Amino acid sequence: xxxxxxxxxxxxxxxxxxxxxxxxxxxxxxxxxxxxxxxxxxxxxxxxxxxxxxxxxxxxxxxxxxxxxxxxxxxxxxxxxxxxxxxxxxxxxxxxxxxxxxxxxxxxxxxxxxxxxxxxxxxxxxxxxxxxxxxxxxxxxxxxxxxxxxxxxxxxxxxxxxxxxxxxxxxxxxxxxxxxxxxxxxxxxxxxxxxxxxxxxxxxxxxxxxxxxxxxxxxxxxxxxxxxxxxxxxxxxxxxxxxxxxxxxxxxxxxxxxxxxxxxxxxxxxxxxxxxxxxxxxxxxxxxxxxxxxxxxxxxxxxxxxxxxxxxxxxxxxxxxxxxxxxxxxxxxxxxxxxxxxxxxxxxxxxxxxxxxxxxxxxxxxxxxxxxxxxxxxxxxxxxxxxxxxxxxxxxxxxxxxxxxxxxxxxxxxxxxxxxxxxxxxxxxxxxx
Amino acid sequence: xxxxxxxxxxxxxxxxxxxxxxxxxxxxxxxxxxxxxxxxxxxxxxxxxxxxxxxxxxxxxxxxxxxxxxxxxxxxxxxxxxxxxxxxxxxxxxxxxxxxxxxxxxxxxxxxxxxxxxxxxxxxxxxxxxxxxxxxxxxxxxxxxxx
Numbered sequence: 001x002x003x004x005x006x007x008x009x010x011x012x013x014x015x016x017x018x019x020x021x022x023x024x025x026x027x028x029x030x031x032x033x034x035x036x037x038x039x040x041x042x043x044x045x046x047x048x049x050x051x052x053x054x055x056x057x058x059x060x061x062x063x064x065x066x067x068x069x070x071x072x073x074x075x076x077x078x079x080x081x082x083x084x085x086x087x088x089x090x091x092x093x094x095x096x097x098x099x100x101x102x103x104x105x106x107x108x109x110x111x112x113x114x115x116x117x118x119x120x121x122x123x124x125x126x127x128x129x130x131x132x133x134x135x136x137x138x139x140x141x142x143x144x145x146x147x148x149x150x151x152x153x154x155x156x157x158x159x160x161x162x163x164x165x166x167x168x169x170x171x172x173x174x175x176x177x178x179x180x181x182x183x184x185x186x187x188x189x190x191x192x193x194x195x196x197x198x199x200x201x202x203x204x205x206x207x208x209x210x211x212x213x214x215x216x217x218x219x220x221x222x223x224x225x226x227x228x229x230x231x232x233x234x235x236x237x238x239x240x241x242x243x244x245x246x247x248x249x250x251x252x253x254x255x256x257x258x259x260x261x262x263x264x265x266x267x268x269x270x271x272x273x274x275x276x277x278x279x280x281x282x283x284x285x286x287x288x289x290x291x292x293x294x295x296x297x298x299x300x301x302x303x304x305x306x307x308x309x310x311x312x313x314x315x316x317x318x319x320x321x322x323x324x325x326x327x328x329x330x331x332x333x334x335x336x337x338x339x340x341x342x343x344x345x346x347x348x349x350x351x352x353x354x355x356x357x358x359x360x361x362x363x364x365x366x367x368x369x370x371x372x373x374x375x376x377x378x379x380x381x382x383x384x385x386x387x388x389x390x391x392x393x394x395x396x397x398x399x400x401x402x403x404x405x406x407x408x409x410x411x412x413x414x415x416x417x418x419x420x421x422x423x424x425x426x427x428x429x430x431x432x433x
Numbered sequence: 434x435x436x437x438x439x440x441x442x443x444x445x446x447x448x449x450x451x452x453x454x455x456x457x458x459x460x461x462x463x464x465x466x467x468x469x470x471x472x473x474x475x476x477x478x479x480x481x482x483x484x485x486x487x488x489x490x491x492x493x494x495x496x497x498x499x500x501x502x503x504x505x506x507x508x509x510x511x512x513x514x515x516x517x518x519x520x521x522x523x524x525x526x527x528x529x530x531x532x533x534x535x536x537x538x539x540x541x542x543x544x545x546x547x548x549x550x551x552x553x554x555x556x557x558x559x560x561x562x563x564x565x566x567x568x569x570x571x572x573x574x575x576x577x578x579x580x
Contacts, residue, residue, distance in 0.1 A: 376443070381441075381500070381501050383478060383480070383501040383503055385478050388476060389473055410445075410476070412445055413498070413499045415497055
């Protein structure tokens, strides 16, 4: 395949040039944040630093972190660095507890977010003439709108389908020959189940060639499952509303890690406990600083996402470093019998078992007991109890060797667990503090 | 010997499941001849012998149940002491292992049949072909062969 770039110069920029650009932009961002955001003024004076103390990229470590709680505490307008008249878009990122976080965009910010999406789409082969069915939630959530603007910039026909209403989704794919999907992994799995039940073979009946999956962590096994069923390429997309939404980091056709657009963000990987950088290639919490945002610059944002950087040069020619798929969310981490477990580990095991359908649930019964509830596939049921017992034992054993704790495994008929058409709730915590 | 097919349904072990299943059968006008429930720690498999098995199977599948259909032996038991002993002696002599078994009774105790689920039905049928056994014949089958 011919290598395609949206902004070749910046995507393949020399590392030394990239770093000078980063430093220049970081200094601007620090000045802007310090000048206009009281929260940062306070933090800088607490730490006894001034914007002029940032002389090299390493000096970023002198700067304060920004946490989710900081964004909530400064809701609604506290983190705004420009006049309200300059702001053209508000998104919020809802938390499960308390106040949401408000994210503002100026006209320039929206354009910049769209540019990054344009790079991602062109990088994976989506271009003018393609039809993108955007199945993320439109509204306060950034997922759909940021992708929408980026795709339009490339000249792609965008179908703003939003999530849900699965039969209409399939009809849209049939009628308008959608070539690309933007979708959550759990909805993609659900869509596959529906198509399978209705005898639709995507490779034969539809025109889909690729799908962009994001907004929920998922495993390599899930990617393979989706790629196989639809007969397409699935690309991993990483973003968060606090950092524009989708398009922060994206896989190229090598499918080996997501290029994080370092001309727009400074990436650090830290130990979530100590806040210190981890050695290259080791896993830790991703910390991001914006470099191009004017309405709402954010310094050293604690994403809570656990990732690693992927060492070495990418064959696609892009010089922006790659991050792994999300290994876990530092918030999602489950501790059972003192062992740290990420739900993604459980998903990885389950998706590798043939008789397991798409849906599962993790129930935390107590501090030493966890139940994994798994839907089995209809096709493999042969009526024999001993086969079911064997299957349950197999799953229990595989989980035990992955997470080092023996869970209770329950087998369920397909359709027992709540179906998600957006972000799914996989973990039910029954423990009381 | 005629084919006798058994319907198995995978089910979570919780109140109301059997009611939901039998409602589908009742509405389809399917008569249940025998039932057997095997459960193991949280889930169960409910088995039926019904008169219109293919139709019942299709209907349950349509309604979203996890269901399978397989052939079983339905051997007549003589209604007197030692009836089951005779049949089991033959099965034992022929080295046919029983995976699961239950009883089907017809017409207010006029006739009883032992439903035997075995690993290899074709082999078992061949082995029993020349034995002095009677088999159940009352099931209606759709023309097409089962999947």
